[in-house]
Each structure stands twice: as structure tokens, then as C-alpha cells.
Amino acid sequence: MASTTPTQIDQAPPVTSSGRSTGRAGDKIFAGLSKGSGILLLVIMASIAGFLTYRASIALSKNEGNFLTTFDWNASANPPVFGIAVLLFGTVVSSIIAMAIAVPIAVGIALFISHYAPRKLAAPIAYVVDLLAAVPSIIYGIWGALFLVPQLNGLNLWLDEYLGWTYVFDKTQVGVARSLFTVGILLAIMILPIVTSVSREVFLQVPRMNEEAALALGATRWEVIRMSVLPFGRSGVISASMLGLGRALGETMAVATVLSPSFLINGHILDPGGGTFAQNIAAKFDEANEFGRDALIASGLVLFLLTLLVNGAARLIIARRKDFSGANA
Amino acid sequence: MAKRIDVSGLSAFYGTHKAIDDISMTVEPRSVTAFIGPSGCGKSTFLRTLNRMHEVTPGGRVEGKVLLDDENLYGTGVDPVAVRRTVGMVFQRPNPFPTMSIFDNVAAGLRLNGRYKKSELTEIVEKSLQGANLWNEVKDRLNKPGSGLSGGQQQRLCIARAIAVEPQVLLMDEPCSALDPISTLAIEDLIGELKERFTIVIVTHNMQQAARVSDRTAFFNLAAVGQPGKLIEIDDTDRIFSNPSVQATEDYISGRFG
Numbered sequence: 206m207a208s209t210t211p212t213q214i215d216q217a218p219p220v221t222s223s224g225r226s227t228g229r230a231g232d233k234i235f236a237g238l239s240k241g242s243g244i245l246l247l248v249i250m251a252s253i254a255g256f257l258t259y260r261a262s263i264a265l266s267k268n269e270g271n272f273l274t275t276f277d278w279n280a281s282a283n284p285p286v287f288g289i290a291v292l293l294f295g296t297v298v299s300s301i302i303a304m305a306i307a308v309p310i311a312v313g314i315a316l317f318i319s320h321y322a323p324r325k326l327a328a329p330i331a332y333v334v335d336l337l338a339a340v341p342s343i344i345y346g347i348w349g350a351l352f353l354v355p356q357l358n359g360l361n362l363w364l365d366e367y368l369g370w371t372y373v374f375d376k377t378q379v380g381v382a383r384s385l386f387t388v389g390i391l392l393a394i395m396i397l398p399i400v401t402s403v404s405r406e407v408f409l410q411v412p413r414m415n416e417e418a419a420l421a422l423g424a425t426r427w428e429v430i431r432m433s434v435l436p437f438g439r440s441g442v443i444s445a446s447m448l449g450l451g452r453a454l455g456e457t458m459a460v461a462t463v464l465s466p467s468f469l470i471n472g473h474i475l476d477p478g479g480g481t482f483a484q485n486i487a488a489k490f491d492e493a494n495e496f497g498r499d500a501l502i503a504s505g506l507v508l509f510l511l512t513l514l515v516n517g518a519a520r521l522i523i524a525r526r527k528d529f530s531g532a533n534a
Numbered sequence: 535m536a537k538r539i540d541v542s543g544l545s546a547f548y549g550t551h552k553a554i555d556d557i558s559m560t561v562e563p564r565s566v567t568a569f570i571g572p573s574g575c576g577k578s579t580f581l582r583t584l585n586r587m588h589e590v591t592p593g594g595r596v597e598g599k600v601l602l603d604d605e606n607l608y609g610t611g612v613d614p615v616a617v618r619r620t621v622g623m624v625f626q627r628p629n630p631f632p633t634m635s636i637f638d639n640v641a642a643g644l645r646l647n648g649r650y651k652k653s654e655l656t657e658i659v660e661k662s663l664q665g666a667n668l669w670n671e672v673k674d675r676l677n678k679p680g681s682g683l684s685g686g687q688q689q690r691l692c693i694a695r696a697i698a699v700e701p702q703v704l705l706m707d708e709p710c711s712a713l714d715p716i717s718t719l720a721i722e723d724l725i726g727e728l729k730e731r732f733t734i735v736i737v738t739h740n741m742q743q744a745a746r747v748s749d750r751t752a753f754f755n756l757a758a759v760g761q762p763g764k765l766i767e768i769d770d771t772d773r774i775f776s777n778p779s780v781q782a783t784e785d786y787i788s789g790r791f792g
Contacts, residue, residue: 324592414629418692420590422643422699423619432642436633 302389346462407441447519544598576763686717
């Protein structure tokens with residue numbers, strides 16, 4: 206080694222070159238590229254928002270129904286009558302079901318990976334959970350429609366029999382489980398990976414000294430989790446859930462494949478029927494005329510605003526988290 | 535209340551690496567014993583074997599015996615969680631639970647141990663905070679977060695939390711190394727008061743501190759980096775700092791190395 210070092214120095218270019226530094230040009234190119242990318246992003250966002258708003262305004266100005274309360278979607282009729290009430294209901298309900306199922310399971314998996322599983326087991330489990338995110342949503346849709354729906358008949362009957370008195374789980378229509386409830390379960394599986402991996406990261410960041418504080422007081426593993434890990438991770442789990450919610454709200458193909466759509470608001474979530482924004486657009490876009498498409502775009506604008514709102518809320522919570530994370534540095 | 539610690543033939547490992555080798559010593563009840571020695575000599579590791587915190591580290595493993603009065607902490611069937619409830623610990627950096635109030639921080643250990651009435655909790659929390667010389671500073675803001683206190687106050691809060699469950703022994707792992715001199719003085723005064731009720735073992739890098747607060751001092755050293763740490767000698771603090779029986783101890787305390 207020692208003998209080769211001097212030759213390397215000999216071959217190195219002189220430190221002070223008389224000409225222009227190549228580094229300067231690289232700096233400018235890189236600065237331009239990154240600035241351009243940033244501007245491009247804003248332009249794309251603005252053009253999406255502008256396009257949606259413009260086309261939506263055309264549709265809304267001609268709508269004979271009430272856009273918010275009409276239980277109907279006849280945008281191609283004359284006069285056009287359409288409203289998003291059913292879609293908003295279906296979207297929110299299926300997402301709430303998805304969250305109610307996915308978040309506890311995801312937190313459980315994340316805690317298992319971060320605090321319970323032996324290292325040899327933790328890595329493969331984390332990998333499998335991440336793999337769930339790589340499955341295309343149309344595959345989830347096909348699997349949901351052909352496998353999950355028939356499998357859920359038994360569960361539906363059971364829920365109807367024992368929880369039917371709650372109204373929500375009262376199954377009033379016979380027929381296969383192409384319901385909002387099934388969609389919720391499918392969405393839960395789809396958002397599981399994102400919620401799990403973000404929660405896992407947060408749990409792994411819990412300062413060692415916070416956990417040791419609990420341990421040294423004679424806390425069991427569960428008590429350590431309750432005293433140090435969950436309080437530290439709470440806001441992280443919330444923002445992870447928001448990210449999952451954002452995905453559940455906008456999911457299209459899986460919902461469109463599983464749900465048997467109808468334009469009714471039905472609080473009995475086991476009954477087939479209902480609809481979501483994305484599913485409705487996917488189902489109707491091809492066959493709609495020019496105006497019908499504008500109407501669908503108006504509903505898309507509402508979905509866009511809804512996801513913006515959810516993501517904004519997630520951001521807010523992440524920002525608030527800063528106060529907690531430093532603990533007592 | 536306070537118990538005697540009797541360690542015999544204790545070695546601790548991180549995986550295959552032996553961190554401390556064959557340590558034996560006795561710590562008398564209601565006394566302060568200081569552990570000194572250069573970095574990496576295993577004094578903190580040894581401290582953490584006394585409440586079975588060492589095995590929390592991945593790969594952490596212990597051989598040998600630690601008797602608390604007559605009970606072996608490493609005996610079969612001994613629950614490490616129960617050990618940590620009788621041997622309290624204060625850490626190098628103050629670590630109050632960041633999301634808990636001052637009151638809840640002190641009450642945290644009590645709530646783990648069982649059900650207390652609100653009035654009992656209030657009483658014990660006040661007594662513990664007084665015991666940690668913190669009561670007067672925080673009595674008007676018990677429901678404020680513990681992380682809002684200064685570093686020295688946070689460390690005294692951690693001491694209050696540790697003594698609230700009335701442990702037999704209190705272990706302190708360099709409790710002042712993250713604190714300013716005035717806070718350090720407050721903690722040292724506190725150690726002097728606490729030793730009337732508890733058996734105290736303190737790891738410190740500060741030899742003046744060891745000389746000021748402890749009755750007995752143990753000097754640890756290691757032959758070379760990567761070698762396990764060993765107990766060189768343990769004796770009355772006066773003797774260690776005036777006339778130690780081993781040359782290495784004298785070299786260390788007179789600043790010739792370490």
C-alpha cells in the first residue's frame with residue numbers, strides 16, 4: 206500500500222487549475238434541475254386543480270339536482286340530475302371500516318416486529334408486509350370478487366345473527382357479499398402495509414432511555430409498550446393511519462371489481478350496493494358523453510379535496526409531533 | 535428497607551465478548567459505594583447486572599451470583615421484573631416519561647405495582663418529591679409535563695420516581711454527567727440524605743465526586759481494549775484516595791492515565 210500511494214498522488218490532477226472549475230457548471234445544472242423539478246410539481250398540481258375546477262363548474266352550472274344531496278346520477282339525461290351524497294357516504298363508510306380493521310392489526314404487527322419478534326423472524330415478517338403493498342390493486346379486486354366475496358357469506362350471516370340488532374350489521378337483502386363491508390375489508394388489507402411500516406418505523410425510534418426508564422421501574426414488556434412506546438408513537442400512528450386513509454379513499458379498481466353498485470344510501474353495511482367516488486368514475490367514464498364526463502370530474506374534484514384534507518391533517522399531526530419527539534434532549 | 539449486596543464470581547457478556555470478568559464484592563446497607571475507572575472498564579455494565587438490566591441489551595448474558603441479603607437475583611425462577619422493582623435505577627441522562635406530567639412520572643412505578651387510592655398516591659408523590667428535594671420547585675405545577683423542567687430538576691424527578699416505590703437499593707449510572715455544577719451539587723447533597731434510607735451504588739467519571747459522596751470506592755480497570763474489565767480493588771474511600779494498595783489505582787486517581 207505504502208509504495209503505491211506516492212504514484213497516486215502524482216497522477217492526481219493539480220489542485221489549482223488555471224481554467225474554469227467544472228464544479229461550478231455542475232452546481233448550476235443541478236440547481237436548475239432541482240428548481241425546475243420543484244416548479245414542475247407546482248405546475249402539475251395547479252393544472253390538475255384548474256382542470257378539475259373548470260370542467261366541474263361546467264357540469265355544476267347545468268345540474269338540475271342538488272349536487273350534495275341528490276341520490277341519483279343521470280348526468281347524460283336532459284336535464285342532467287346528479288348528486289354525490291351516495292358516493293360520499295360509500296367512500297367514507299368503506300374507508301372507516303377499512304381503518305377500523307387495519308389500524309389495530311397494523312399497530313399489532315408493527316409492535317410485534319419492533320418489540321416482540323426475535324430478529325430472525327422480524328425481518329421476514331416486515332418484508333412480507335411490505336410485499337402486500339406491491340400487489341396491484343386489480344389483483345386485489347379479482348381476488349376480492351372471486352375469493353373473498355363467497356368466503357365472507359358465512360361471516361355476514363354470523364354478524365347478521367348476533368349483531369343484527371345494531372342496525373349497521375342487519376342484513377336486509379339476500380345475495381352475495383358485494384357490499385361496502387366487503388370493500389372495507391379489502392381496503393383494510395390494501396392499506397395494512399403502509400400503516401404497518403410507518404408505525405414500525407416510529408416504534409423503532411422510541412429512545413432507548415425512555416424504554417429503560419420503564420424497565421428499571423419493573424415494567425413488564427407490555428407495560429414498557431404502554432408507558433413508553435405507545436405514548437411516543439401515538440402521533441406517528443395517527444399520521445400513518447391518515448396516509449392509509451388517503452389510499453383507501455381513492456382506491457378505484459379493487460372497489461369497482463368487488464362492489465355491486467347502486468345509488469342508494471343504505472346504513473346496513475352488509476347489504477350489497479352503494480358506491481364510491483373512484484368506483485363511480487371508473488364505472489361510468491367510458492360510456493358517458495362530454496357533459497356526463499364533466500359531472501364525473503365534478504365528483505372527482507370532491508374526492509381530490511377530500512384526500513387533500515386528509516393529507517393536510519396528517520401533515521399537521523406530523524408537525525405537532527416535533528414537540529414530543531425530542532423528549533428531553 | 536436497605537439491603538446488603540453480595541456479589542460473587544460475576545462475569546457479564548455481550549454475545550461472545552466478555553465485558554467484565556469474575557467480580558466479587560460486598561456492598562453494605564445504608565452506604566454509598568462509588569465505582570470509578572477508565573471508559574470501557576465495565577463499571578456501568580457491572581452496575582446494570584445488579585438489577586438485571588444488563589440482559590435487556592441484545593446478547594447480554596451474566597454468569598455468577600448476586601445476593602440481595604440472602605436471595606440470589608440470578609436464581610432459577612427469579613423474575614427480572616420483580617428484581618427491578620426492588621432495585622431502583624437512575625440513568626446517565628435524565629429520562630422522565632416525556633408524555634407524562636410530573637405527578638404521573640413519580641406515580642408511574644406505583645401504578646405498576648398495584649392499586650393505590652388517589653389520596654395515597656398524592657401522599658407518596660409529595661413524600662418522594664420532598665425526598666428528592668424537588669417538592670418546593672414543582673408543587674404548583676404537578677400536572678405540567680416532566681420534560682419541561684431543567685436538566686437537574688429532571689434528574690431529581692427521576693430520583694423521586696425511583697424512590698417512590700421504596701426500593702431496597704438505588705443504582706445511579708453517572709447521574710450528574712449531563713448536569714451543570716449547581717445541579718450536580720444538588721444531586722450530591724441528595725445522595726447524602728438518601729443513604730440513610732437506601733443502599734446506594736453510583737458510577738462516576740468524576741473522582742472528586744466519588745471522594746465527596748461515597749463511603750467505599752471500587753476501582754475497575756481493563757488490561758487492554760477488547761479485554762474484559764476487572765475489579766482492581768475496593769476499599770474505604772479515604773484509603774483509596776490517600777493510600778491505595780494497588781499501584782494502578784494510584785496511577786489512575788493521580789491522573790497518570792485514564
